[in-house]
Amino acid sequence: MSLKIELQSLDALASQLPFHLDDTTEVNEVYCSYRERPHPSTSYLIELWTYCYIRRYYLVKFISESGFRSAELDQVVERTYQKIERSRQQLERNDRYAQWVSVVCKNTYLNFVTRRKYVTTLDCDSDEIVDQLEIGISEDSGALFLALSRAIEKLPVFLRSVARLRFVEDLSYEEISRLTGKSIPTVRSYVHKTGRRFRSDSGLVAFRDWYE
Amino acid sequence: MDEQSNIEEWILDYCAYDELEKQQVEKFVEEHEQWEPVFQSARSWDALLASARNLVDPDYDEAHLPYAVVAGLGFWPRRARTLQQAVERVHRRVEKNESLFELRTRLKQRKNTLESESFVVEHFEKVTGHQIRAIGRREWDRRGVSNQVLSGGVASTGLVFARKLVRGFTLLAGVYVVLFAASTLRESPLERMAHLTTEDFTWTQLGVSTRGADPAWERIMLNRYEEALQLAQSSSLSFIGLFPTYRMDKLRRARTLLQRTIGNQAKRELVPSAAYLTLAKLHFLLGDRLRSIDALREALRLNSYSSDRYDMDLAEQFNEMF
Numbered sequence: 001m002s003l004k005i006e007l008q009s010l011d012a013l014a015s016q017l018p019f020h021l022d023d024t025t026e027v028n029e030v031y032c033s034y035r036e037r038p039h040p041s042t043s044y045l046i047e048l049w050t051y052c053y054i055r056r057y058y059l060v061k062f063i064s065e066s067g068f069r070s071a072e073l074d075q076v077v078e079r080t081y082q083k084i085e086r087s088r089q090q091l092e093r094n095d096r097y098a099q100w101v102s103v104v105c106k107n108t109y110l111n112f113v114t115r116r117k118y119v120t121t122l123d124c125d126s127d128e129i130v131d132q133l134e135i136g137i138s139e140d141s142g143a144l145f146l147a148l149s150r151a152i153e154k155l156p157v158f159l160r161s162v163a164r165l166r167f168v169e170d171l172s173y174e175e176i177s178r179l180t181g182k183s184i185p186t187v188r189s190y191v192h193k194t195g196r197r198f199r200s201d202s203g204l205v206a207f208r209d210w211y212e
Numbered sequence: 213m214d215e216q217s218n219i220e221e222w223i224l225d226y227c228a229y230d231e232l233e234k235q236q237v238e239k240f241v242e243e244h245e246q247w248e249p250v251f252q253s254a255r256s257w258d259a260l261l262a263s264a265r266n267l268v269d270p271d272y273d274e275a276h277l278p279y280a281v282v283a284g285l286g287f288w289p290r291r292a293r294t295l296q297q298a299v300e301r302v303h304r305r306v307e308k309n310e311s312l313f314e315l316r317t318r319l320k321q322r323k324n325t326l327e328s329e330s331f332v333v334e335h336f337e338k339v340t341g342h343q344i345r346a347i348g349r350r351e352w353d354r355r356g357v358s359n360q361v362l363s364g365g366v367a368s369t370g371l372v373f374a375r376k377l378v379r380g381f382t383l384l385a386g387v388y389v390v391l392f393a394a395s396t397l398r399e400s401p402l403e404r405m406a407h408l409t410t411e412d413f414t415w416t417q418l419g420v421s422t423r424g425a426d427p428a429w430e431r432i433m434l435n436r437y438e439e440a441l442q443l444a445q446s447s448s449l450s451f452i453g454l455f456p457t458y459r460m461d462k463l464r465r466a467r468t469l470l471q472r473t474i475g476n477q478a479k480r481e482l483v484p485s486a487a488y489l490t491l492a493k494l495h496f497l498l499g500d501r502l503r504s505i506d507a508l509r510e511a512l513r514l515n516s517y518s519s520d521r522y523d524m525d526l527a528e529q530f531n532e533m534f
Contacts, residue, residue, distance in 0.1 A: 009327050009332065010282075010327065010332055013332050013333060013336060013344070016344070018289070019289055019291065019292070020288065020289050020291070020292035020295065022283075022292065022295060023289070023291065023292060026291075044342055044345075047340045047342055048336075048340075048342070051336050051339060051340055055332065056282055056283075059282050059323065059326065059327075060278045060279050060282050061278075062322070062326055063278050063281065063282065063319045063322040063323050063326065064278045064319075066322060068326075070325070070326045070329035070330045071329075073326055073330060074330055074335050077335070077339070078335075078338075078339050081339050081340070082339075138275050138276050138277075138278050138279040139278075139279060140263075141263070141266055141267045141272075141276055141279055142267065142279060142283055142295055142298075142299070144260070144263050144264040144266075144267075145264055145265070145266075145267040145268070145294070145295055145298055146292060146294065146295045147264065148261065148264035148265065149294035149295065153294075166228070167261055167264075167265060168265050168268055169265075169268070170265060170269070172230060173230065188228075191228045192225050192228050194228070195224075195225055195227050195228040195257075196221075196224075196225070198227075198257070198261065199224065199257060204260065204261075204264075207260055207264075208256060208257070208260060210260070211256040211257075211259040211260045211263070212252070212253075212256045
């Protein structure tokens with residue numbers, strides 16, 4: 001079976017990547033490497049990731065409501081890809097490539113929905129239509145979660161479980177103390193140590209601009 | 213200065229506080245505006261970390277559902293397993309909620325419709341100008357990215373194959389070393405020395421002397437020795453030098469033949485000392501240690517007449533054994 005026949009969906013196309021679409025740390029590393037020493041293979045990898053990321057971004061947006069057409073998906077993906085291709089050379093921080101692509105997608109999407117003539121299909125349920133101008137929280141949640149998970153994995157072993165319970169499961173000091181058998185002051189101390197380490201974690205720092 | 217630094221740290225730790233502590237920080241900053249920039253930084257961290265854990269928060273399931281549907285349940289690299297688990301948690305929660313379950317069904321239908329009406333590979337090739345090709349995912353694990361991408365690019369197929377070959381060879385060599393060590397250490401030094409080696413089968417190449425008396429007889433004796441040694445050699449069941457064992461019946465026949473050949477030599481002094489050494493080994497392997505020692509002594513005695521380099525080596529070996 002040829003490779004083309006096997007790759008019928010975005011999932012399948014993205015599975016050609018050696019890392020997950022949301023693995024921004026890997027993407028940024030590959031991009032830095034590509035900019036330092038351009039190579040056709042890394043170029044291909046960057047373009048494959050960029051295309052897949054853009055397409056998935058819009059797929060998430062397009063399935064969130066029923067007013068979009070598939071032809072528009074191809075158009076907006078192409079437009080965004082070209083925009084990124086044109087502007088890539090001007091990117092100041094190569095180690096923020098993945099985050100920059102995400103911002104370009106957001107801006108292009110905003111332009112797209114404000115300019116397009118909204119199409120309402122007969123089966124469209126108006127209650128489902130999301131606010132088109134609202135920047136969704138969904139499309140970057142995977143990348144953020146993965147960055148947080150990586151930051152936890154990088155912690156010393158003794159901090160990891162407390163960090164996970166506090167920063168992923170959002171448990172109180174008392175609950176963590178009960179679950180881990182550590183005293184509350186110890187848990188508190190571990191949580192503070194973790195927070196300090198997070199502030200210097202490159203994977204998390206790369207997202208920080210979005211929240212300032 | 214220390215106090216300033218402590219306050220700064222106290223504010224920056226905002227993301228780790230519970231609600232009551234956060235309120236204390238907020239109140240403090242309201243009263244001390246000079247700390248506002250630090251507080252803004254602390255709040256941005258708090259917002260970032262809160263967003264990062266949203267995916268596992270059931271309150272946000274509806275918002276994350278489009279992402280969870282598109283993220284799919286197909287290929288997940290090892291390093292994205294935590295994300296995979298988080299997405300699976302969303303799906304599990306959705307299955308217990310009727311309205312979210314219905315919403316997920318509709319989202320999946322839309323996704324399928326959009327994907328069925330579009331040809332993603334053709335579009336990728338048209339937009340990027342690249343022909344789709346296999347990358348070789350396994351070579352692109354974390355180490356692969358560091359080694360290959362950061363050093364300048366994806367490995368070519370040939371290089372990938374060569375690396376696989378080297379990796380396979382290294383693995384095999386490692387396994388062999390471990391097995392060899394196990395094979396060696398299970399035996400005492402004496403037992404290890406008693407094993408038949410190439411030298412036990414090749415000493416006839418030095419010839420068997422009858423001191424020039426009868427070349428035809430020399431030839432016959434040589435053939436008999438070689439026959440005995442071939443039999444001894446064929447009794448060995450060792451595979452690539454690991455865990456050597458012997459077929460006892462062949463070993464016995466080899467010993468008998470070797471003993472007979474030695475006995476047929478007109479003078480004991482004409483028997484090569486190596487023949488006695490091999491005989492000693494055969495005795496030892498067959499469990500007859502007393503005869504083995506006798507044969508070794510004879511080899512030593514004969515060796516004292518010889519200045520041959522090979523025999524000198526044997527003498528050293530004997531001395532080591534005793």
